[in-house]
Amino acid sequence: MDEGNESVRLLMGDYRKAMWKMSVPMIIAMAVQMAYNLFDAIWVSGLGADALAAVAFVFPLFFVVMGLANGIGVGATAAISRRIGSGDKRGADSVATHTMALVAVISICLTVPFVILADDIFTWMGAGDAIPLATSYAQVLFSGTIIIFFASVAMAILRGEGDAKRSMYIMVIGSVLNIVLDPIFIYGLDMGIAGAAWATLLAFGVSASVMIYWLMIKRDTYVTISIKGFRWDRAILRDIFKVGLPASVMQISMALTQFVVNLIILMVGSTDGVAVYGTGWRIISFQMVPLFGIAAALTPVVGAAYGSKKFSKIGGAHLYGTKMGLALELILTALVLIAAPWLALIFTSTGDSQRLYGDIVTFLRIATLFVPFVSLGMLSSAMFQGVGKGNSALLATLIRSVFLTILLTYLLGVVMGMGLEGIWWGVALANFMGSLIVFIWARLYTRRLNEEMGKRCHLTRE
DSSP states (O other), X not given: OOHHHHHHHHHHSXXXXXXXXXXXXXXXXXXXXXXXXXXXXXXHHTTOHHHHHHHHHHHHXXXXXXXXXXXXXXXXXXHHHHHHHTTOHHHHHHHHHHHHHHHHHHHHHHHHHHHHTHHHHHHHTTOGGGHHHHHHHHHHHHTTHHHHHHHHXXXXXXXXXXXXXXXXXXXXXXXXXXXXXXXXXXXXXXXXXXXXXXHHHHHHHHHHHHXXXXXXXXXXXXXXXXXTTOOOOHHHHHHHHHHHHHHHHHHHHHHHHHHHHHHHHHHHSOHHHHHXXXXXXXXXXXXXXXXXXXXXHHHHHHHHHHHXXXXXXXXXXXXXXHHHHHHHHHHHHHHHHHHHXXXXXXXXXXXXXXXXXXXXXXXXXXXXXXXXXXXHHXXXXXXXXXXXXXXXXXXXHIIXXXXXXXXXXXXXXXXXXXXXXXXXXXXXXXXXXXXXXXXXXXHHHHHHHHHHHHHHXXXXXX
16 A cells, blocks of 8 residues: 555544644644744844845735645645545545646736736835835745745645645755755845745745656655646536635735734834834744644544544544644743743844844743634634635634734724734734634534534434
8 A cells, every 4th residue: 555545544544643643744844844934034134124124024925825825725635635535536636636727827817916016015015115125025936926836735735635744845845945045045145135035936946846746747646636638627616715715815814914913013113013023923933833733634634534424533633633732832832931032132133133132022922822822713723624614714714813913903002002012912812812712613513513413323223
């Protein structure tokens, strides 16, 4: 039995074993990827505070691209795993092929406006002195949107069949290469902030090349992709978009929230506040890596359980994953609280970025408090995606990460006059409250599934 079939056996077996064996590789891969994000910020910080602010202004746009890629990827993961659960391999293959066709169409539609209109976009965003640097960075980065899209979605296809290990390998290779190339391009070749973008594109290009080899040349995965005789199937597109479109909107809405929070920060401060938020959020994102890994494992595990109609497994996997995330994040929160001064120093040890030190420490000590509770909301959204309820996952995210965040950051930071600290507290409280609401909703849903299954079994016996 090849690796793909072994992955499927894992996916269909005990959910506790599947959660650990799938989430640990993803946590490792995402930790390395987040390490790249931190190293990228460290190297960029040497170019000054304006460069850090420029990256912070580009981040919401990049988040849109990654949001669409991850959204389509999640849609593919859920659709593939449900078909595997029901024993429909041909259907899983067709989903993978349709997903790759979508990659080509969507990436072309994004590349042109983000490259041509970059300067106008950052002017509209109020980037100020950071506009030239942000434009330089964005135009290089978004010229390779199709490469970024393909690599991200291909990894999601592997996760859909339970093959987390190879997804880990490719993420680690790309991230390590990016870490190595950053200082070479930024300083060695004297390319400045554009060098950071070129390093990212090259790393994604290598990752994409390996994925092409596995999926289309070597063909040793469980799911296969065949372009020959391809025709669009509306039913498959609907199934992908049923989860993928809401997931993309989730990601984009969070990017828009980042943009709105930047505007709120500018109401009470300057672009320095944006730099603090963007830099500090990289560290907080690194802290949330275990949650991203567990969520990436939970979606296909739940999808396969739903496809095979093992509804009790859905609630068990959701609760087990949430406990895993909560325990790990409580430990990491304690570490961040202790290490905040040293973490901030990493990004503020050179140039005029030193003036950001105190504000970054404050941000970290406030923001890290909400992270353990994000496990309640993020993993509930992942469960909804696995069962194909994309709109429920979207609504959960809108409550947790959009509506409450914008409301409370504006209320505490601007209306109540608490300034930047009020904004940081608004972010923390919004995530805590929203996650609790979504978790309760998810538990009610899984309980209802079990009750429905019990009624069916009772009727069958009769």
